[in-house]
Amino acid sequence: MWYAQKSKQKTQEREEREKMVVTLDKEHEREISRLLRDFKHEDSIRPQPSQSYADPNHQIPASKASKGHPKTGFISFDSPKPKHIRWVSEIKKESAGASNGDAVDKFYKDMDDYQEEAYEELYKREEGESDFIAEFNSHNEANRRSQESLPDMMAFQGIQRVKSLDQSLLDDHHHKLTNDQTFREMQDIRRKLPSYKMQKDIVRVVxxxxxxxxxxxxxxxxxTQVAQFILDDFITRGMGSMCRVVCTQPRRISAISVAERVAEERNERCGKENSVGYQIRLESQLPRKKGSILYCTTGIMLKWLLSDNYLQDTSHIILDEVHERDLLCDFLMVILKDLLVQRPDLKLVLMSATLNAEQFSEYFGNAPMMNIPGFTYPVKEYLLEDVIQMLTYHPSEFHIKRKPQQKRLYGKKRYEQMEEQMREEEEMEQFLATLSAKGYSSDTLETLRNVDNTRIDLDLVAELIRHISMQGDEGAILVFVPGWEEIKTLKQILDKDGMFSPDMFRIIPLHSLMPTINQKQVFQRPPPGVRKIVIATNIAETSITIDDVVHVIDTGKIKMKDFNPEKNIATLLPRWVSRANARQRRGRAGRVQPGVCYHLYTGLDESKFDDYQLPEILRTRLEELCLQIKLLKLGKIEPFIRKAMQVPSMEALHVSIQLLEDINALDDNEDLTPLGYHLAKMPVDPQTGKMILYGALFGCLDPILTIAASLSFKDAFYIPMEEQKKADQQRQELADGCRSDHIMLARAFSGWEEAKQRGTDRHYCYNYFLSANTLKMLSDMKRQFADLLLELGFLSNRNAKHPSVNANSGNDELIRAVLCAGLYPNVAKLRKLGKGGRPTVLSTKTERKVCIHPKSVNANEKEFESRWFIFHLKMKTTNVYLYDLSETSPFPLLFFGGMISSDVGKQSAQSLVPVSVDEWIDFNASPATAKIVKELRYEFDALLEYKITHPCVTDWNPRSKEGALMRAIISLITTEMKITTEEHKQMTQNYDDD
DNA sequence: GAGCACTGC
Known part of the structure; x- marks a missing residue:
């Protein structure tokens, strides 16, 4: 007990030492106070387009301008005041007034009413509702109505028939059948498919x-066939105009390639007025509206539902690959299940792998099932026992099972653990007995008894590859491993082995982060006598298909992202594959000829596998899903999500709803706030969305859009296996000491844009290990974000580089502040500085120890100016890692963070006031500085509320209220607060403390 | 000193 107290006291002392002191110098203080004073005396908050904006040519389009400026009157939306800031210390005010000096007394003067006043000040002159508020209110009202009763069933009018189109489609069809040679040849190919024989049955059942x-x-x-059967049936029955088949795909590439294949079968091209097309994010070739088939990604269909709740033009929906159970597809099924009631004419077809079709049938009220036999070559399968027997393999010491580590458990737990262990041993003996009966050698049995099945034995894999190379049929070998590390090690083993010389073997690593991903040699057949060996992650399970694979080696392990709601942390850890994964991997061997698949796990291991991988909805954060539920007016979140095929834990749901409330996207009634309404409309996670809005308001849009696109898609850096060090150096060079992965990304991107202008972009990408494809995608995404901002009213021009929203794009400190505004509450505090090979250690609100991911430009940094960082991704793998960090000064945290509190009773030395954000981000501040922060923050929260409900470009004119306030804010939050040399020394010493 | 895979009018 005594020890615990002592240790707590020690921690408190250390925390006090670690607090940064936040104090503006006198001159700066005066400057901001003056700006604030001006601001208070200014009468109007309204932007004055005629005399403002950085760019003199800039004009607000009339429609947007009128939207932004309602006349006068009071606003009536649900949460009229910003709720996320409270100055809690007011309870202590009385005693504080008595015991502390004038400064502190003054500090609290009038603060009770300040926020109220600031807000009313802004709004009392406004008359009537802005268009946004009208839209927003009617949205929330509709949502409430949808909770009470089903929507109006009569709203759907039915698909309009167009007789002239029916006739022309029929004529066209006959014409092709009789006169089009290519079309008829394609028909012959289609007839050979197993599904073709079932055409009549499929059409009838549907x-x-x-x-x-x-x-x-x-x-x-x-x-490819089912959608065509349906369409052709309508066309031949002379009602082609009544048919619009939409078929969703889980991946972008499959949507395009399937659509192109189908167009080819119909001797057409995708798009225009043709019968087949596709639509994916940022890319589409739309077919005619009626009498056609559209392939799209699941996300696209969800977006249509926003503008067209009934999918008015669609007659048939086909959900493909439902067995993959991805988040969006599961979500879509819940919505469609309800939509089917409202649209009795709508047909839904679910397409799945054979293994669990029943599950989907049951979910949709025992819908009829049909099975189409597959057409693949037979694949011979071996399990670990067979492979060991075949190779008479003896594992190295490393792969021999160690004595199970006895955890320090006592009593019942200890007993349970021992029992578990005995049960496992018994199970193994039984299994070995059955193998023995089947004739496996005692040598094999002994090996199996001793082998450690938690590790992957890459020496065994290499041995097996040697075996196949010498004795197996010709054809490529595909090895499935869980991740980067195994790809690297296996390649090293093979490279060292003289047998795998480059003139005989092509060894290709395949991982989404490696540059080989775009190389053609993955797909090409090597010259005769040369064998291709592909070492891949599960990217080769569904996304990348290599036709000439004959041998598959399946190590049986897969890495999967999971989410632990109790600890509120994402994990990425290897685990056993599911039976479905194993089947899929096996199937990769039989595409061109009979194949062989070697599973490197025993029959006993396999008996414990799950049938399917855990559906994504059970292992992911649910913020975006919650926002979409609200935006689609589907009522309360929990009852809706309970209708899903598999219901996520309520814990996971509540963690997500809590975050949405914390970032002020949902109010405590679980309704969308005005901010949440904007965020829900953006195709990014809500925190990134918030960052984008702030980027526009603070005039640093272009770099913020780059960062937002990178965070929501992926950063454009390859990781080359051979030149990792060099790649790290190049990123450091781009960072140029800014101690921010985010700003480094923005620099890499703008460097690429400049190189493109000069025509040297290829060299630039090569030099900095950048993927041109990813950069192009990021560029397109930025354009999409800009269009969206224009639509929402935060931009007056679709050019995200326009000066009116980029006046501050060169201000890195401001960019950090905007990052902080968006990414909050993802904050970390520096605890120990890396020293002598030991890593830098940080802590977050919930974790005492987190590390910087080695890919971050901050991983090896030896000097920092602040103790505080913001990050986007935290994930537990071998450690809890922060994947990207930006150093940030205290002001953005005080300004854009959560609830601020100050405990006057604990005034420390030099009359400093302790100020903390969300009760854990602690600073000491001079009373004057604290006062400024507080006042300014109230003003800003009121302004933000105003801007969110009256979207328009920021007015930077210093004589306008808005301009003065924004300038004061920027002046404050871009103030650099450096930690002293003494403090820095302490951080290094912390390593010796514990 | 480390990076399964997807997706968004």
């Missing part, structure tokens, strides 16, 4: 039932 489940393995042609 016609007679509202929901149909079609199962079938790869190669049966369900994806």
């Amino acid at each position: 016609q007679e039932n509202q929901v149909t489940v079609i199962s079938g393995e790869t190669g049966c042609g369900k994806t």
Whole structure:
């Protein structure tokens, strides 16, 4: 007890030492106070377009301008006041007034009413509602109505028939059948597909039932044929105009390639007025509206639902690959299940792998199931026992099972652990007995008894590859491993082995972060006598198909992202594959000829596998899903999500709702706030969305859009296996000491844009290990964000580089502040500085120890100016890592962070006031500085509320209220607060403390 | 000293 107290006291002392002192110098203090004073005396908050903006040519379009400036009157939306800031110390005010000096007394003067006043000041002159508020209020009202009763069933009018189109489609069809040679040749190919024989049955079952489940393995042609059967049936019955088939795909590439394949089968091209097309984010070739098939990603269909709740033009929806159970597809199924009631004419077809078609049928009221036999070559399968027997393999010491580590458990737990261990041993003996009966050698049994099945034995993999190379049929070998590390090690083993010389073997690592991902040699058949060996992650399971694979080696392990709501942390850890994964991996061997698949796990291991991987909805954060539920007016979140095929834990749901409330996207009634309404409309996570809005308001849009695109998609840096050090150096060079991965990203991107202008972009990408494809995608995404901001009213021009929103784009300190505004509450505090090979250690509100991911430009930094960082991604792998960090000064945290509190009773030396954000981000501040922060923050929160409900470009004119306030804020939050040399020394010494 | 894979009018 005594020890615990002592240790607590020590921690408190250290924390006090670690507090940064936040004090403006006198001159700066005066400057900001003057700006604030001016601001208070200014009468109007309204932007004055005629005399403002950085760019003199800038004009607000009339429609937007009028939107932004309602006349006068009071506003009536649900949460009229910003709620996320409270100055809690007011309870202590009385005693504080008595015991502390004038400064502190003054500090609290009038603060009770300050926020109220600031807000009313802004609004009392406004008359009537802005367009945004009207839209917003009617949205929330509709949402409440949808909770009470089903929407108006009569709203859907039915698909309009167009007789002239019916006739022309029919004529066209006949013409092709009789006169089009290519079309007829394609028909012959289609006839050979297993699904073609079932055409009549499929058409009939779909016609007679509202929901149909079609199962079938790869190669049966369900994806390309089923939609065509439906459309052709309508066309030949002379009602082609009544048919619009939409088929969703989980991946962008499959949506395009399937659509192109189908167009080819119909001797057409995708898009224009043709019968087939596709739509994915930022790319589309739309077919005609009626009498056509559209392939799209699941996300696109969700977006349509926003503007068209009934999917008015669609007659048939096909959800493909439902067995993959991705988040969006599961979400879509819940919505469609309800939509089917409102639209009795709508047909839904679910396409799945054979293994669990029943599950989907049950979910949709025992919908009829049909199975299409697959067409693949037979694949011979071996398990670990077979491989060990075949190779008479003896594992190295490293892979021999160690004595199970006895955890220091006592009593019942200890007993349970021992029992568990005995049960496992018994299980193993039984299993070995059955193998023995089947004739496996005692040598094999002994090896199996001793082998450690938690590790992957890459020496065994290498041995197996040697075996296949010498004795197996010709054809490529595909090895599935869980991740980067195994790819690297296996390649090293093979490279060292003289047998795998480059003139005989092509060894290709395949990982989403490696540059090989775009190389053609992955798909090309090597010259005769040369064998291709691909070492891949699960990217080769679904996303990348290599046709000439004959041998598959499946190590049985897969890395999966998971989310632990109790600890509120994401994890990425290897685990056993599911039976579905194993089947899929096996299937990769039989695409061109009979194949072989070696699974490196025993029959006993396999008996414990799950049938399917855990659905994504059970292992991910749910913020975006919650926002979409609200935006789609689907009522309260919990009852809605309970309708899902598999219901996520309420814990996970509450963690997500809490975050949405914390960032002021949902109010405590779980309704969208005005801010949340904007965020829900953006195709990014809510924190990144907030960052984008702040980027626009603070006039540093272009770099912020780059960062937002990078965080929401992926950063454009390759990780080359051979030149990792060099790649790290190049990123350091781009960072140029800014101690921010985010600003480094923005610099890399703008460097690429400049290089493009000079025509040297290829060299630039090569030099900095950048993926041109990813950069192009980021560039397109930025354009999409800008269009969205224009639509929301935060931009007056669709050019995100326009000076009116980039006046401060060169101000890195401001960019850090905007990052902080968006990414909050993802804050970390520096605890120990890396020293002598030991890593830099930080802490967050919930974790005492987190590390900087080695890929970050801050991983090896030896000097910092602040103790505080903001980050986007935290994930637990071998450690808890922060993947990207930006150093940030205290002011942005005080200004954009959560609830501020100050405990006057604990005034410390030099009359400093302790100030903390969300009760853990602690500073000491001079009373005058604290006062400024507080006043300014109230003003800003009121202004923000105003800007969010009256979207328009910021007015930077210093004579306008808005301009003066924004300038004061920027002046404050870009103030650099450096930690002293003494403090720095302490951080290094902390290592010796514990 | 480390990076499964997808997706968004």
